[in-house]
Amino acid sequence: MDTLRIAQDMNRRHFLQTLGVGLGGAAVGLLGRQAAAATVPRPHFEPRAKRVIYLFQSGAPSQLESFDYKPELTKLHMTELPDSVRMGQRLTGMTANQSTFPLVQSKFKFAQHGQSGAWVSELLPHTASVADDLCIVRSVHTDAINHDPAITFIQTGSQLTGRPSMGAWVAYGLGSANEDLPSFMVLVSRGTGRTADQPLYDRLWGSGMLPSRYQGVKLRSAEDPVLYLGNPAGCTTNLRRDMLDQINALNSERHAVVGDPEILTRIEQYEMAFRMQASVPGLTDISDEPEHILDLYGPDVRKPGTFARNCLLARRMAERDVRFVQLYHMGWDHHDNLPDHMSKQCRDTDQASAALVTDLKQRGLLDDTIVVWGGEFGRTVYSQGQVTEVTYGRDHHPRCFSVWLAGGGVKPGITYGTTDDFSYNIVENPVHVNDLNATILHCLGLDHERLSMPYQGLDVRLTGVDPHHPVTGLLA
């Protein structure tokens, strides 16, 4: 953190010098304004958490091979899905024409873990080891059945394009807690399970009708972690500082002539840009992490761009008070070859997800950070395509899936919600995606009904127009 503070002090000094040269009396007004801008918006009520790390598993992991244990399927394996269970629900075009819907049991064994006795599949041994910190929800359900609408829905509360994503809402609702970094940051990794998987889109971390400063800034594993962050070769930091001083001085000159306050905002943005040039590399440079911490996250952490590295970066962002860290791990869309793909995806994510919880906890950060793990929908109990001894596939299933939460404000060591013997329909405690999102906002001290933005006559909310509620059963 020291490097950050030094960079900040240096900037402020330069900033004052610049203003001293160009603006004279205006400097006071400008600083006053900046101070005013620094007062963050207040939550609606006492928050339990200050920030979110969302480990989004893109493509939709199967609940049947992870958290939703269905022993009955051993008996029912390879029998036909009863019509009484399906109840005429719509299927995707990929299996709607299948002549048979054979039930398939999980190829992977389940066991109970921790004092809470949570059922977790053998594919997730590390996650199982932190089961007592987790709040596993097996009864999440969604409205959409294909990836694009479903990811858009879980992230924005609407299947239609163009609404703000959850990170933007949180940044808007809580403001920034760190002036040197964006308050909503995004990290993307590609799975090894299914390499040519569902793509992602920039708009998933868009700000919709909220001002665009609330949109997510994607941190890349490339040389420039933020687009255009690095000075071009041949432009040293000193030269850059000199150029910025000149730009600011000339902008101040112009402001004195034309009087447009937008120019003062621009001067502030150049200063923020310069601070980011110092703070982002400090964030992404993990050379100060001790071996035992790297080992905790697993061998992948040493490779930039992996899920494990992104989990470690997420922890570093939590330490720096970034409000919302959104991870995406691609590769979970297992229409065929599920056992093989699923094993690889779990290997990608299991250790680091658990490590993140452990690491946050040992630093006292889990108390005010919510960690969320889950995909956009679940997968069908019946097989897509042929079932063989070694393999099977599962199609999209919106009617139930499993998500876990951990940390600030969430009840640890519970498993919530029950599905039927087929993991097809929910029989107890359903949690709609918008309820889940309302719950996360609640933990942050935000009332999901008041966190709204009037737009074309509609009060746009993360949780949509229909009534939804935080799920009290999930709250500590």
Add this chain to the structure above:
Amino acid sequence: MSMWRRGIPGALVLLAALPAVAEEAVSFGRDIQPVLSDRCYSCHGPDAAARKADLRLDVESDAKTAAIVSGNPDASPLMQRILATDPGEVMPPPASHKPPLSAAEVELFRQWIAGGAVWEGHWAFAPPERVEPPRPVMPGWTHNPIDQFVLTRLESEGLAPSPAAPRETLLRRVHFDITGIPPTPAEIDAFVLDNAPEAYERVVDRLLDSPHYGERMAIDWLDGARFADTNGFQNDFARDMHPWRDWVIRTFNANMPYDQFIIEQLAGDLLPAATDEQRIATGFCRNNRSNTEGGSVEEEWYVENRVDRVETVSAVFLGLTMGCARCHDHKYDPVSQEEFYQFYGFFNSTADRGFYEEQRGNSGPMISLPTFEHQLELARFDKERQDAETKLREEEANAVPDFAAWRERVAAATPAELEAQPALRVPLRGRLTAYAGRERSEGESAAEPVWGTGLLGSSLVLSGAQEASVSLGDTFTFDASKPFSISAWVKPAGAGALLGRMDDGNAARGVDLFIGETGDLALHLVHAWPGNAIKAATDKRLENGVWSHVLATYDGSGKAAGVKIYVGGRRADMRVETDTLTDTIATEVPLRIGGRSASNHLKGEVAEVLLFDTELSRGDATALIDGALARAFSSEADETRQAEALAFAKLAASYELNRYRRKIEQVDREKADYVANVVPSVMVMEELPEPKPTYLLNRGAYDQPDTTKPLEPGVPKALPPMPADAPRNRMGLARWIASGENPLTARVAMNRLWAKFFGNGIVKSVENFGVQAEPPSHPELLDWLATEFVASGWDLKAMHKLIAMSAAYRQDSRVTPGLLERDPHNRLLARGPRFRLPAELIRDNALAASGLLSTTIGGPSVRPYQPEGLWDELAGGANQGPYIMNTGSDVHRRSLYTYRKRTVPHPTLAIFNAPSFEMCEVKRMQTNTPLQSLALLNDTTYVEAARHLARRMMVEGGSEPAARVEHGFRLATGRKPGPREMELLTSGLERYLQAYEAAPEEAAAFLKHGVTAEQEVIDQPVPLAAYTALASTLLNLDETITKE
């Protein structure tokens, strides 16, 4: 529009602050309706489903029956409720989260009711009222009627207009607004020195005549039209709609009347004898995203696309947010859910689909637009195909003249002796119990097989059912490490296994010879399908209903390459689909003719099946055929068998002709590739021959149509009706929109044009003219412009000129602190506009200043610099492959042509608020962020442009640093720097020179950015680097990226 005498935005705030204004009569439209709309309509408005207490306040008669007693505020329930203190009584109720009315608002309501509660309809739905332009007091300032409105308003506010902008500033401003390309130093000089009274008018005329006018117009039009180069959604495959963009540019340049412009884009295909141009125009409607994600539901996306069109057309042309009425009656505007679907009905009978499964490129209906060169190439393909077809027909005719000739040929051929002896011979005649080792497997039908005569005199008839197939027990064992061959005669009637020893229940372990859906043959050797298996298939195809001979051989190598198949004695080209076999293929299930163990039963006939434990050759195939035929036709066969034999002979001979067929297929493929990838096409609108019925969709859901009530296409009742004789289709809609009688069309267009020049519309929400819209700042001016526009014959260039010539537009944009406080957003127009440039123009300006800008107009989109890996990070190999940058001057084309990938918008533009083009957007946000600073400082686009700007400073700017610096500043901002600015710039240059002298290697590195660096001769690296650093600061100035 007399009610608008004092209509100003934020009126309530000003009213509270300025009691003088409060003496003016309360206006329903300005003061009352916005409050009703904001606080009341969601429960007491147009939406019948959400209405509480059966009370609506958007309809005068209802409101005055139940809530308002005209002339008596105290007796009005409405006043009682808004003043109530009991939480159960007060309106709006606390649970609605809507703020209570302020004291000023309550007072306005009281005055309004006391004054008789005069009710007026929503202004935007009433026809524009043209009033005489008022006569302001101040003499000499006004240039045209626009100014009379603006100045009169300023005078009533006690404000004076600003002086005229400096000439350089005005010139740069009008350049950006009309062509989007900044003036050159020569153009600046010429204008500054031209003292003629008509000097400025000449500039405006010159700019309106420029072909770049159409490009500048297109920038805004493309946003509303959601134009892009990809389909959006998760696959986001490429499409190419550039011919439509070219049409837009061309059409703006030709100054097509706006009414015609509307008609052609909405319904050009329905014009009598529609031309290609008119059909291209309808690409406007096809620019919506289109879903290709496998497994999607056609009807769901068919509906989404139509909804998108309603939203786009209502926003772009009518300034309405009709999309709100998709799921329920509109909460604020008089658009019911039923009316939404009536409007939707105009688009409900078009030929484009909702879902194009995994389809790349443009999707139909579309028209191909080959150039002359393309046409030559297409003709060459056609000739090649025709030649091959001619050859094929000739040879076919010669191949098999008649049965007698064929019989002679068979008889004359001396069949080669077949050396190999079959390990199992199944003649397929008589009783099956004759076969050694045969056991009836469990559950098998006891019925005897059905026998036929077939080509050879006897055959097994297969019905496709399990009981028709024949199990032969353990009579032949397949082993992947040993060779084998299968010979059989077959007349298929569909797909299935000709012969198999394969266990369906055990990952398909075993072997089968399989006839596919297309008549191709495949040999499977399987341990576990599909991960551990061989599948090799033929290019040759069997024909349903025709006998053929099949020989499949395998060399025991364990590899797909060891499989050969002969059809009719001709070796087939093999296609290897799976080659992963590593384990045993042995299985307990019996050998079966006509199926696998439990599935894939063949329909058709089979004769004389032979199994060998050796690998047979092509010669063996010929011998097997000739021998069988010779035996079978040694005596006279009946006519049916003769015909069958002839059909076989023709089929076999036709395999010889396959080279012509292959040639034809190849030419077809090449031509299709050429048409798809080289010849431009454009997606267009096409009406279905029979209209589809339109229904209201409950809650907007595609699968919940209210089929009890078919809906006629129609327009909302709150707007003027369509003429009685107008067709109820897109053409009728287009003409209704493009009519001077439509109260919205001209106003919306003029408001958007105004916003281009002044930064804000007269109605601030250019996208929404509904009840929720902030009232117009100058309502009478807006109406005057709208009526003038219609009267001019919808002449866009004329309206551009009118606005550009106005004194209001030509004001200086400097603002004093006092005026800033009084009118922060310049709604009163006491000063000129000052706004950050749109994303495209920021880049275009930098390229123009540096001399790099390529001014080529039109054509496909181009790919300039983009940080590496941006597409891959999100999409990986899943859709389009990597971003491949253009070369040459295409890197420096105007930003309008930058490739638009919807899911990954180009960052150089997106960072400056360019939309993602996924949906219609008629208003961009204006933000000011650190990412913008980083882009201008570090994006290769700007670093390279800075170097070229530096060169121009050094080459064109003379030898003195001061003169060079001045030249550079002028290129970036369009004006000369002041003394203090010069001082800052020259001292900066000094420091950069010192810095680079001390580190020449940094200088060398700094000069290597961008594609142009390779060809450049650098003789003075240190000064050039220093000037480049200076130029970079120039390109980063607020003024450089701002229209002042």
